[in-house]
Amino acid sequence: MDVYGLIGNPVGHSLSPPMHEAAYDELGIEARYVTFEPEAAVPAIEAATTLGVAGLNVTIPFKQDVLDVVEPDDLAARIGAVNTVEFTADGPVGYNTDAVGAVRALREHDVSLDGEAVVVGAGGAGRAVAFGLADAGMGVRIANRTVERAHDLAGAVPDASGHGLDDLPTLLADADVLVNATSVGMDEDRSPVPADALHGDLTVLDAVYSPIETRLLRDAAAAGATTVDGAWMLLYQGVEAFERWTGRDAPVEAMNAALRARL
Numbered sequence: 001m002d003v004y005g006l007i008g009n010p011v012g013h014s015l016s017p018p019m020h021e022a023a024y025d026e027l028g029i030e031a032r033y034v035t036f037e038p039e040a041a042v043p044a045i046e047a048a049t050t051l052g053v054a055g056l057n058v059t060i061p062f063k064q065d066v067l068d069v070v071e072p073d074d075l076a077a078r079i080g081a082v083n084t085v086e087f088t089a090d091g092p093v094g095y096n097t098d099a100v101g102a103v104r105a106l107r108e109h110d111v112s113l114d115g116e117a118v119v120v121g122a123g124g125a126g127r128a129v130a131f132g133l134a135d136a137g138m139g140v141r142i143a144n145r146t147v148e149r150a151h152d153l154a155g156a157v158p159d160a161s162g163h164g165l166d167d168l169p170t171l172l173a174d175a176d177v178l179v180n181a182t183s184v185g186m187d188e189d190r191s192p193v194p195a196d197a198l199h200g201d202l203t204v205l206d207a208v209y210s211p212i213e214t215r216l217l218r219d220a221a222a223a224g225a226t227t228v229d230g231a232w233m234l235l236y237q238g239v240e241a242f243e244r245w246t247g248r249d250a251p252v253e254a255m256n257a258a259l260r261a262r263l
């Protein structure tokens with residue numbers, strides 16, 4: 001029986017256990033996915049290595065701390081955060097599947113990623129999404145409440161610029177993709193983007209998945225934009241982790257059904 005899991009604090013309401021266990025059930029894999037709330041990341045990774053844990057997801061507040069004991073791949077090193085750890089014979093390797101999750105969520109909705117993207121937010125999710133979209137070939141405009149963070153991130157991401165939130169109407173006028181990577185809208189009916197800046201040529205991905213239909217997505221649909229909810233990003237970060245750990249194609253439909261049944 002393989003053991004996979006999640007370290008973070010808090011992790012009590014995580015949707016990862018049902019999503020991954022649905023995949024094991026669907027493919028007949030003998031495995032369990034469990035959550036851990038350790039005091040610190042480094043001893044947790046060391047203990048998991050010793051115990052032979054097969055793979056770990058990592059969430060707040062440990063996504064940066066684990067870099068002290070895992071070897072990040074190139075993308076995770078550039079983002080500066082790891083959310084997936086694979087335990088190899090050469091030691092633990094770290095990936096950032098939030099970046100790939102956002103890119104795959106858009107691609108699976110047939111969004112072409114060769115134009116201009118506006119990313120709102122420059123925290124953990126904003127960093128992952130900005131690097132992911134830039135690597136996929138998009139020009140990236142980063143807007144953040146704390147404008148210095150947007151400038152710092154834009155300095156690290158190829159073909160990117162940093163802005164304050166006041167620039168959003170101008171930035172969005174000729175953008176193809178908008179991603180909300182702030183926590184605005186989580187458990188509240190607020191949007192970080194003025195509704196009148198949205199238009200029908202946009203695809204809007206909201207990283208927030210609670211509620212599943214955010215104020216931003218409602219405004220975007222009313223403006224005629226294509227909408228992609230945050231559960232798709234959550235799904236594909238999990239799909240990517242599953243495929244790295246097992247080397248098998250993930251049963252995406254079963255994972256999606258398990259996730260959406262709990263949202």
Ligand code: NAP
Pocket residue numbers: 098101120121122123124125126144145146147149181182183184186192206207208209230231233234235237
């Ligand atoms: P974080 O590192 O704490 O960053 C928070 C971001 O939100 C920062 O850019 C912050 O701006 C901004 N922000 C917070 N309050 C704001 C306000 N009142 N007005 C304007 N901007 C505000 O958090 P995170 O890890 O990036 O997570 C952000 C969101 O993404 C969360 O809702 C999380 O659940 C979601 N997420 C979803 C997925 C998924 O798979 N769907 C994956 C990862 C994260 P400042 O820099 O100015 O503070």
